[in-house]
Amino acid sequence: MILFIDTANLKEIEEAAKWGYVKGCTTNPSLIAKEGLTQKEVITKITKLIDGPISAEVTSEEYEGMIEQGKELFAIDPKHIVIKLPMTNAGLKAAQEFKRLGIPTNVTLCFNVAQAVLAMESGATYISPFLGRLDDAGLESMKLISDIMKVKKNYGYDTKIIAASIRNVEHVQTCAIGGADIATIPFAVLSKLITNPLTKDGLEKFRQDAAKTAALSK
Numbered sequence: 001m002i003l004f005i006d007t008a009n010l011k012e013i014e015e016a017a018k019w020g021y022v023k024g025c026t027t028n029p030s031l032i033a034k035e036g037l038t039q040k041e042v043i044t045k046i047t048k049l050i051d052g053p054i055s056a057e058v059t060s061e062e063y064e065g066m067i068e069q070g071k072e073l074f075a076i077d078p079k080h081i082v083i084k085l086p087m088t089n090a091g092l093k094a095a096q097e098f099k100r101l102g103i104p105t106n107v108t109l110c111f112n113v114a115q116a117v118l119a120m121e122s123g124a125t126y127i128s129p130f131l132g133r134l135d136d137a138g139l140e141s142m143k144l145i146s147d148i149m150k151v152k153k154n155y156g157y158d159t160k161i162i163a164a165s166i167r168n169v170e171h172v173q174t175c176a177i178g179g180a181d182i183a184t185i186p187f188a189v190l191s192k193l194i195t196n197p198l199t200k201d202g203l204e205k206f207r208q209d210a211a212k213t214a215a216l217s218k
Helices: 010-019 029-033 039-047 063-074 089-101 113-121 132-136 141-155 169-178 187-192 197-216
Strands: 002-006 022-026 054-057 081-086 105-110 126-129 160-163 182-185
Touching: 002 010, 002 187, 010 022, 010 039, 010 187, 022 182, 029 039, 039 054, 039 063, 054 105, 063 081, 063 089, 081 089, 089 105, 089 113, 105 113, 113 126, 113 141, 126 141, 132 141, 141 160, 141 169, 169 182, 169 187, 182 187
Parallel strands: 002 022, 002 182, 022 054, 054 081, 081 105, 105 126, 126 160, 160 182
Antiparallel strands: none
């Protein structure tokens, strides 16, 4: 499973990029708004930090506006930019046009299998099912990932599934087990993936034993 970072914070992206296993970045208007810069400024800076797919979301709700904004965002860095579109009729129509133009897309705010089928049929490069928000509504977010992956396999769709709205390490683990192609993860959760109390205890034991061995060689 490929790991992306879900943020627009440049310091977080710069740090995560050093780890070597973060291969892309997703943003949205809410994340961009926290940075005090324009979307173009933030996305341009991110392209200097991440050598992988970078989702930049349109804000227009109209088809024509989506196409115009998408082309402008894609022009920032055609090698890396993915145009993020909403799960609406206008968004799916835009996904079809961008596919014709050879521009990759990420259809976001997917909450059920039916929506995923529409996005895949519209030629979306990526779909982003939202887990945390489904949990908030008392629904089975983890089952959604496995169900979408089953549909993808059944019909041979090329669309990549990005598990999004991830809240904790357990989400990441179950997404991997469920077969998600990608998980896009907030920095705070990414930072926790490597930690485990048993690992910490084991390292401390090795440290103590290594010190004993070093003392014997003196």
